Structures are given as C-alpha cells and as structure tokens.
Amino acid sequence: MSESVHTIATMPTARQAGCPFDPPKEFIEAREHGPISQFTFPDGHQGWIVTGYDLVRSILADPRFSSRREFMKHHPLVDLGDIEVPPAPPGEFLLMDEPQHSRYRKPLVGKFTVRRIRQLTERVEQVTAEQLDAMEKAGPSVDLVTAFAKPIPSIIICELLGVPYEDRGFFQENIDKFLGGEVGDEELMAAYVAVQQYLAELVAAKRANPTDDVLSDLLDTDLTNEELQGIALILLSAGFDTTANMLGLGTFALLQNPDQLAALRSDPEIVDEAVEELLRYLTVGKTFMRTALEDVELGGVTIKAGSAIILSYATANRDPERFPNPHALDLQRQNGGHLAFGHGIHQCLGQQLARVEIRVALPALVNRFPTLRLAVPADEVAIRPETADIFGVKSLPVTWDA
Template sequence: MEHTVTTLPTARQSGCPFSPPKELIEAREQSPISRYSFPDGHQGWLVTGYDLVRSVLADSRFSSRKELMRHHPLVDYGDIEVPPAPPGEFLLMDEPQHSRYRKPLVGRFTVRRMRLLTERVEQVTAEHLDAMEQAGPSVDLVTAFAKPIPSVIICELLGVPYEDRGSFQENIDTFLGGEAADDDLIAAYIATQQYLAQLVAAKRANPTDDLLSDLTDSDLTDEELQGMALILLSAGFDTTANMLALGTFALLRNPEQLAALRADPTLTDGAVEELLRYLTVAKQFVRVALEDVELGGRTVKAGSTVILSYNTANRDPERFTDPHALDLRRQEGGHLAFGHGIHQCLGQQLARVEMRVAFPALLDRFPTLRLAVPADEVALRPETADIFGVKSLPVTWDV
C-alpha cells in the first residue's frame, strides 16, 4: 500500500533536538518513499531511505534546476513563475552549466590544499578561544566561537576584507536563518548581492592573493563571479558554523562520548564524521524528475517534485547500526551529510579541517565546559531554516 505524507513536519521532538521530526522517522519506517501532497496541490514524493536518496542524487534524470522547482514543500506560492538561477549559482543548475562554474573551483578545494590551511585554522581558533577565556566564564558559543572561525577562513580564502566580515555575516544570517520577515530577507539578499558586485569589481581592478582574484583571470563575467561568490560564502560560513555549535551541544548532551573524545584524540576524525551523520544540518534538498523514473517500486512521473530527506537517510537502520545513537567509534562511513553525486558539497574538506581543529581545541582549553542553561532552554533554529542549528548556546566553565 502506498504511504502518503500530507504535511512536512516543522518541529523537532521534545527532548530530542538532534533527531529528525518523528513524523519523518515514521514515514521512513512505513516506506523509504512516500507520496507527498504539496501545499499548492502538486502530488510529489518524499524520499526518506538512504539507498533511494543516494540513487536520486546520482541520477541525471533528476534535475536541480531552480526554474523547475515550483512546488515549495511548505508554502503555496500560487502561479508565480520561478526564474532560472542567476549566473554563477551552480547549486541550482544541471550539466553543462553546473560544470562551467564548479570545474574552476574543484582544484582549489582538494584535500591537500585544505590541509595546508590547518595552521591558519589553528591560529584563528586559538585567537577566539583566547577571547572566550578573557570574556568568560560564560559566553554564547555561537557568537564567540562557532560563527567567527568559518567566517574568517572563508572570507580570507575569497578575499573579503576583514572589516566587512560583520555585515556580511549578519546578512547571511538573515536570509538563511528561517525567521526573517520577507522584507528583511529580501533586503539582506540585495545588500549581499550589491556588496559582492562591488567586491568583484575591486578584485578585477586590483587583484590580491585570493580565490576570487584568481577567478577574475578567466572568461567568467562579473555577474557569474558574483553568483559563485555568494554560493561559496554562504555555504562556507553557515553550515560549518551550525555544525560547530550544534556539535558541541550534542557532545555536552552525550557525556560518555565527550569523555571518550577527551581521552583519545585519535577519535577526532571519526568523531567529526559521526557528528556530520548524526546531526545532518543540511536537512533536505529537492529534485525534479525530467522523465518517468522507477524509484523504490514507484513510478515518479516526469515533472514530479521529489523531496530528499538527508536527515532520515542518515538515520536509516538499514544502513547504520543503532542510527539514533551518537557513537564516535562508529565504523560505518558513507553518510550523506555533504550530499552525493555531481552536487556533493565542494567545501567538504574545508569544513572537515575546521571541525577537526576546532572541537579538540575547544575541549582542551575548557575541560569543564558545560551548558549554562537547562538543555531544553537552548534556542533552536526553526525547521524552516535551510540549515538546522542553534540560535545561541550559552556555555560556562570553571575558572
């Protein structure tokens, strides 16, 4: 019997902030693929099983093109015509346009190149730990630690002047946070676009030693560079910032796992991968079928919108043993936190370097780190946010 989901849940379970909404878990238990009724009446699909999510991400018969995604999972926008993605915003494009923008970047985000950044990440992390120590013993870990580290690093990579970092970070927060009024969201997006247009023009006129300046020596237009910079800045800042804060929250809520990591630094790499799987801050993505496709015993018709639930895929018991447990010694790899296929996250190696440095450094500097408020008072980002996380994380330690 075909399983149907009529409302995409928007609330986490009480007392379980790290688990997907229980309705999504129940949907996966019923079937790895369910019918989904969109608010505008479109009958699409919700894919919750690991194998099926991975197969869709690797299948060119499912499109990422923005102009095809007219059925919002939560909002009925009526007959509004959705335009194609602006030049350079390659996450919402298919081949060959996607490769035109991604290919010049791939060699700049390799494992080797990102590891060369380790020393700089260590310096930035130490600077913010010093500032925390001076400001403490109580701080908001989000503003004192989680946001600044990836923000500084991605801005330096792209050549964003340090003095501009604050306003850029604030605008990114506004249009990705899931809570801003429409007018504020649009204003923040426009302000970011205007800033990036000025930045690209400045790099063309006076190139410096950074990625964006390097890209000006290509056939890419200013508008294309602006779109690429927006993708890199947004993804390079928001996802890692939320992983650092939410990951710390998860460790503090799992004291046995935290103690194991403190006692054995060789667990760090595995701990990062397990936190990525367990938290899956990039919760879901959407694809559109370009032709009829057989998927999990169902026929997904051409034009159907498919919601891919990354967080339930990464909690699929058919793929991961005891999937709802945080286990830093887990041996099962292959999580989908960075996606899969041609759109797999370009900056994943940078994110790994930042987390492999930041988590151990934080725990080493503050051996008695703990929440400064009851766990159920920690403010979570709403499910409507593109990236899940905490809005603030009050912590304290013994002096």
C-alpha cells in the first residue's frame, strides 16, 4: 500500500458543534487527502473508508463488492468477536446480492414507478394539509418531528402496505427504537421482534382477506408469507424513517439558511431542484457497507478479498470535484446526480415516493407558517447520534406568530 494513503484512526461518532448538517470532520478531512482511506476496525481488521463521489458510485455498481449480510463480520464501532453473522432473513433484499436480490425486488418495481407514485400526490397533499391544520390548532409552539415530520410518511407508507391506521403509532415507536441508535440491545431487539410478529400476522390476514394495497398485490407471486414479511419490514422501515428525518432535518436546514428559505417561498418553480439539493446536502442515509469478493485495484490501492468497506454517502455528496462549493445549501443548484438514494442495483426503491412527500410537504409547511422559526437556540436542537442508521433530529421545537 502507498504511504500516501490517508488513515482514519476511529469511526467518528459525533458531528461538529453548531454544524450538524455537515458530515463528521474526520470524513471531510479524509476526502481532502484522497477518495479512499485506510481504517482499522475495532476487531483489528484492516479495511477502508471511501469518501470520494466517483469511487463510491463505482463500488455501488460493481458486482465484485457484496451487500450480503453474512459477510458483514466487521463492525465499525464494536468488536463482534467470533460471532457468526447469519444471512439476511427471507425477503430482506437490501442485504443480498444477485440473483436473490432481484427475486424480491423485481415484483416491487412496478409498484413504485414515477407515474404510479405521482398519482399519490393528491393524497400526500391531503395528509399534509391535515397535519398542518392540526399543527395550527395545537400551536403556536410544537415539536415539528411529532406534529409533522413523522405522521406524513407514516400515514402514506401504512396506507400503501395496507396497515390499519390505528396501528401507525405502534410502528412509529418501534421503528424509532431499532433504527434510532439510542436504546440498548435488549430494547432494540424487543422492538424488532414486536414488529416482526405484527407483520407476520398482517401478512396472514392479507392472505386470508386481500385488500387494495402493495402487500396484497404481492400475493399473486410465489413469495412465501415469511418472504412477504421481510419485504414489508424493508418497505415500512425505509418508507417511514428516511423521509421523516428528511422532513425534520430539512426544515431545520431551511430555518438555518433564511436566504434559501426565502427563495423556496418566493419561487415555486425551484421546488424540484430544492428537493434534490436538500437530499444531497443532508444525506440522511449517511454510510453503507460492502465487502470485497476478490482482490480489486481501486483508487490507487489494492483492496483485498474479504476487506470491509465503509461508503460515506454523505461525504461523497460533498465532494468538491463533483459539486462546486459543496458545503453550501443552494436550492437552485443545477448539477444533480447525488448519491442520497445510492446507486446500482440497490438504489432506493422508494425514492420517487420520498421525492413526492418532500416536494409537497416542505413548501406547504413554510408557506402556511411564514413566521416559522426555532423555539430554542440552534445548538440546543436534539440531534440523532451518528450511531443511528438514519441521521436526523430527535425533536425540533418550532414556533410562529399566531
């Protein structure tokens, strides 16, 4: 290995004070040295962290790098010891390679096309208006996360999957626990088991009495109940948690950039560019992992077979070689192509749904409440820890002039 390759000593677990929107400074500094850095995992494994846009994108499209769960033997924060990591449960295709991955994803592709998701716009507008009405009635001070950011994607994804409305709170609470990075292992596992048990019962109920929803549509395939349960878990978790955090963190970012907030209010025509820029700037799905299946020459280094690789989506989306002035939020930025939804075969299946929800909800919020502002100093806003799978705000106290 070349002596010029940068080394990241420990996995960063905090963001810079007063600047929660930027990736950890260790990643930004690493990118300044080059697109790939060496990293020693807590168990002593010699792996890599990739921070450059082109390199992250190429790895995501390269079948020589695996997503399979059983290969994820090295954790960036803890030593797993000699524990045997099992394959992903049936249906949980994010942690699988081809051909298993396509067997689960292919039946879903038609359910999440641009045309089909845009047909949901009217329903997203209705749900958003209902939440804004409730906010105004409860205000003029609320926690935006519980009043706005969580309910909108939660209602929509539950309706898509045919989850009864009255069970929405159960999902919000338990998905927060196993994705939020703040509860102990025992509580996390209890939440995971509770959701799995519920989904098993839901799939069985759909099998007995299909309704008009994505889950019922999949009953015509050869997928087993257990496989449908795994697919439902992936869709429910990704369809709720990522968008909820984008809405909360996106509002925070706009309030901290009043010139950009004013631009969004004054020019509705920039909403599509604004959504893409917020996705790039915030990148709530901040890191993912891959394992090399063979020796690969990449970025001027040899990545050995079996090497664990951390891909920093957040830092790649701040790569100055791809995005001029990358640490600025510019809602009229024209050069898209961000990696907030990944790339390659695992590119986010629900990206069009997320786009519709964000492009409807954020403009509606800031136009409904023209005096919207933080109710606490910015450095007192509770931020999710870096250990969380998805980055965001835990709460966002806001107020406005009644």
